[in-house]
Amino acid sequence: MNQIKRLYLNEVATRDGFQNEAAFIDTDDKIALIDALSACGYAKIEVTSFTSPKAIPALRDAEAVMHGIKRSPGVVYTVLVPNVRGAERALSCRVDEVNLVMSVSESHNRANLRMTREQSFAQLADVIDAVRGTGVAINVSLSTAMGCPMEGDVPIPTVLDWMARFAQRGVQGVTLCDTTGMAYPNQVRELCERAREQFDALDLTLHFHNTRGMALANTLAALDAGIVRFDASLGGLGGCPYAPGATGNVCTEELVHMLELDGYDTGVNLAAVLDAAARLPALIGHDVPSQILKAGRRTDLHPLPQSVRGMPSQRAFS
Amino acid sequence: MNQIKRLYLNEVATRDGFQNEAAFIDTDDKIALIDALSACGYAKIEVTSFTSPKAIPALRDAEAVMHGIKRSPGVVYTVLVPNVRGAERALSCRVDEVNLVMSVSESHNRANLRMTREQSFAQLADVIDAVRGTGVAINVSLSTAMGCPMEGDVPIPTVLDWMARFAQRGVQGVTLCDTTGMAYPNQVRELCERAREQFDALDLTLHFHNTRGMALANTLAALDAGIVRFDASLGGLGGCPYAPGATGNVCTEELVHMLELDGYDTGVNLAAVLDAAARLPALIGHDVPSQILKAGRRTDLHPLPQSVRGMPSQRAFS
Numbered sequence: 001m002n003q004i005k006r007l008y009l010n011e012v013a014t015r016d017g018f019q020n021e022a023a024f025i026d027t028d029d030k031i032a033l034i035d036a037l038s039a040c041g042y043a044k045i046e047v048t049s050f051t052s053p054k055a056i057p058a059l060r061d062a063e064a065v066m067h068g069i070k071r072s073p074g075v076v077y078t079v080l081v082p083n084v085r086g087a088e089r090a091l092s093c094r095v096d097e098v099n100l101v102m103s104v105s106e107s108h109n110r111a112n113l114r115m116t117r118e119q120s121f122a123q124l125a126d127v128i129d130a131v132r133g134t135g136v137a138i139n140v141s142l143s144t145a146m147g148c149p150m151e152g153d154v155p156i157p158t159v160l161d162w163m164a165r166f167a168q169r170g171v172q173g174v175t176l177c178d179t180t181g182m183a184y185p186n187q188v189r190e191l192c193e194r195a196r197e198q199f200d201a202l203d204l205t206l207h208f209h210n211t212r213g214m215a216l217a218n219t220l221a222a223l224d225a226g227i228v229r230f231d232a233s234l235g236g237l238g239g240c241p242y243a244p245g246a247t248g249n250v251c252t253e254e255l256v257h258m259l260e261l262d263g264y265d266t267g268v269n270l271a272a273v274l275d276a277a278a279r280l281p282a283l284i285g286h287d288v289p290s291q292i293l294k295a296g297r298r299t300d301l302h303p304l305p306q307s308v309r310g311m312p313s314q315r316a317f318s
Numbered sequence: 319m320n321q322i323k324r325l326y327l328n329e330v331a332t333r334d335g336f337q338n339e340a341a342f343i344d345t346d347d348k349i350a351l352i353d354a355l356s357a358c359g360y361a362k363i364e365v366t367s368f369t370s371p372k373a374i375p376a377l378r379d380a381e382a383v384m385h386g387i388k389r390s391p392g393v394v395y396t397v398l399v400p401n402v403r404g405a406e407r408a409l410s411c412r413v414d415e416v417n418l419v420m421s422v423s424e425s426h427n428r429a430n431l432r433m434t435r436e437q438s439f440a441q442l443a444d445v446i447d448a449v450r451g452t453g454v455a456i457n458v459s460l461s462t463a464m465g466c467p468m469e470g471d472v473p474i475p476t477v478l479d480w481m482a483r484f485a486q487r488g489v490q491g492v493t494l495c496d497t498t499g500m501a502y503p504n505q506v507r508e509l510c511e512r513a514r515e516q517f518d519a520l521d522l523t524l525h526f527h528n529t530r531g532m533a534l535a536n537t538l539a540a541l542d543a544g545i546v547r548f549d550a551s552l553g554g555l556g557g558c559p560y561a562p563g564a565t566g567n568v569c570t571e572e573l574v575h576m577l578e579l580d581g582y583d584t585g586v587n588l589a590a591v592l593d594a595a596a597r598l599p600a601l602i603g604h605d606v607p608s609q610i611l612k613a614g615r616r617t618d619l620h621p622l623p624q625s626v627r628g629m630p631s632q633r634a635f636s
Contacts, residue, residue, distance in 0.1 A: 186581060
């Protein structure tokens with residue numbers, strides 16, 4: 001008998017997805033969507049970002065959103081925090097966790113955060129000092145952990161070194177991010193195995209993008225290596241400025257659909273997630289990459305076409 | 319040291335893809351594309367379909383295409399053949415292989431081919447009798463082998479039974495087709511293991527669709543089970559009438575890109591395939607699902623954006 005393995009999903013659409021949207025999404029709509037997500041069974045929801053309203057105007061309503069949502073007792077509500085000012089704002093909203101971000105490649109950190117990695121680390125170390133002792137958990141998302149769009153491969157020891165520096169500062173979790181969809185399965189397997197080996201006390205999360213179609217394949221490789229925590233984005237929202245037109249973050253409903261079929265317990269109710277994802281196009285004003293929204297679940301059967309009796313055919317769909 | 323494993327790819331875009339196109343693609347354009355594909359290193363190319371021109375007008379130029387292409391010595395040129403008339407036409411064009419198609423689920427066979435499975439089998443048995451002894455190889459593509467959009471799950475013994483009936487007739491190869499993208503990794507692994515165990519003399523090929531985003535994940539599962547032959551479609555062309563708007567066949571360039579990164583020898587030159595795929599939108603008059611065409615290969619690096627020096631940012635792409 002197979003043992004059902006419990007996985008833990010973190011929904012990032014309202015932060016990693018919405019930060020990219022050109023049109024402002026009404027605060028009430030954000031709150032309504034997050035409340036719907038709170039009922040879906042996620043382990044964690046990345047609600048918003050306490051960055052400067054000038055830097056990310058799409059998320060300028062972070063306080064209002066955090067105060068407006070109804071919190072579900074089983075869910076960890078996390079927010080992105082770039083600096084001490086952001087941490088103070090987040091703490092005043094009683095978040096469960098703060099998520100810090102920096103890149104493990106120098107060029108991407110400069111392009112994304114306009115700082116050197118050392119400057120970022122110093123800034124995030126101040127955040128950690130500000131948050132330590134408050135009872136709020138700290139996670140660090142390491143961008144470009146599986147490749148940098150400017151530098152190419154990032155050596156695994158570089159990734160492990162940055163993990164070590166944050167582990168020494170006492171963070172509870174690290175997320176390895178495939179920021180621009182450069183990860184491939186054998187690389188993921190090796191990185192995850194080495195990270196788990198070296199940091200068995202850290203909560204390790206994998207964050208995939210489907211930029212080159214490999215997000216679900218990479219998920220299988222991470223599962224092989226014993227990973228149980230994954231970020232995902234409703235509808236596949238989110239993306240990367242270096243791949244215009246390409247799909248974004250791994251799509252929550254595609255991930256849950258596959259994991260459920262493969263016998264995992266994701267905690268997440270797929271039907272409820274699909275209902276939430278179906279709201280997105282109206283909310284953001286454009287289509288989303290999600291395939292499952294278009295094709296339905298594998299178990300959504302179709303009637304025999306009416307035309308079968310009338311029309312001859314040798315279409316031979318294989 | 320890892321041993322480099324050789325895989326064998328069959329390009330199906332000019333048959334499985336083009337049969338779905340509403341606008342007729344000029345015969346000369348088809349020939350030029352197939353000639354380009356012949357230089358890419360595929361093991362096999364499914365050139366066209368010798369079906370009734372009324373049933374699939376898009377491929378009504380099957381003879382002209384077969385006669386017009388320049389054949390590369392290393393490539394097997396295969397064609398779809400629905401009946402003895404089609405087989406005669408194909409044999410007159412000196413094809414290397416004929417590919418026969420039927421569904422392993424009754425409802426899909428009726429919807430797709432307007433026959434019962436037994437009627438299809440009888441018709442294909444006649445084709446096998448007509449081709450046997452000519453030196454032309456015979457492959458059978460079994461549709462809905464991982465699920466039927468009308469019936470749901472197809473029991474593995476049903477798939478194995480149809481394989482057995484064709485194996486007894488002396489075909490050289492069987493392709494297991496995930497016609498509407500219902501396959502999931504653990505199912506693929508089990509089906510492939512059992513099929514290989516029972517039919518070790520048959521050339522076994524896997525044919526995935528990316529309808530629900532799982533094509534590359536399913537490929538990993540098939541590789542785990544020892545499969546070395548895969549169908550793929552340039553640009554991700556092709557698709558299924560039950561999932562409007564969803565992506566189609568597994569995309570050749572996405573498949574090759576992942577397999578190469580994972581250390582397999584696909585025989586296929588990715589740069590040449592990308593050049594060929596880049597021609598498709600002009601040829602067919604619309605965009606293709608391929609992510610790699612949009613995002614580039616993982617090794618296609620980007621310069622540091624000019625804006626880094628000027629503009630502050632806390633966009634924090636993870």
